[in-house]
Amino acid sequence: MLTLRVNGKVHHVDVDPDTPLLWVLNEQLGLMGTKYSCGIGECGACTVYVDGENTLSCITPAGDVEGMEITTIEGLKGPVADAIRQAWIEEDVPQCGYCQPGQIMAAAALLNSNPNPNDDDIDAAMSDILCRCGTYQAIRRGIHCAAKRYNHEKK
Numbered sequence: 001m002l003t004l005r006v007n008g009k010v011h012h013v014d015v016d017p018d019t020p021l022l023w024v025l026n027e028q029l030g031l032m033g034t035k036y037s038c039g040i041g042e043c044g045a046c047t048v049y050v051d052g053e054n055t056l057s058c059i060t061p062a063g064d065v066e067g068m069e070i071t072t073i074e075g076l077k078g079p080v081a082d083a084i085r086q087a088w089i090e091e092d093v094p095q096c097g098y099c100q101p102g103q104i105m106a107a108a109a110l111l112n113s114n115p116n117p118n119d120d121d122i123d124a125a126m127s128d129i130l131c132r133c134g135t136y137q138a139i140r141r142g143i144h145c146a147a148k149r150y151n152h153e154k155k
């Protein structure tokens with residue numbers, strides 16, 4: 001039995017400690033926003049935060065993150081997250097949408113550490129999250145738009 005803290009709630013789950021965190025989120029906890037894509041740590045679709053750090057849940061054993069604070073797209077809240085969600089709509093960022101939870105998690109981590117990123121900052125922060133639909137330019141626009149909204153609302 002593992003005890004996991006996910007989105008501020010404590011869950012007791014009966015799984016082998018080697019089970020990837022992604023399976024626990026999707027199958028045990030019903031949190032389907034975090035996506036399975038490559039399953040080998042190459043695409044970033046499964047990105048969550050563990051103690052605030054971007055973490056690939058498909059290659060992270062659930063037993064390794066017991067007692068740590070796990071945040072999924074469902075639990076991503078606050079002014080940065082709000083600004084990104086609005087900007088994603090305004091800039092019409094997603095195409096199929098499958099990679100977008102990972103993109104939004106990475107974008108929020110970027111804006112929380114750097115509220116005024118330039119294109120190079122964005123490319124560096126987002127390069128690990130692949131998009132098969134090629135929405136990279138739209139993601140860049142979305143992050144600039146979210147930064148503007150967030151910085152405006154802070155004033």
Ligand code: FES
Binds near residue numbers: 036043044047
């Ligand atoms: S599904 Fe985890 S990195 Fe691709």
Ligand code: FES
Binds near residue numbers: 094099131132134
């Ligand atoms: S929007 Fe389709 S994979 Fe990124």
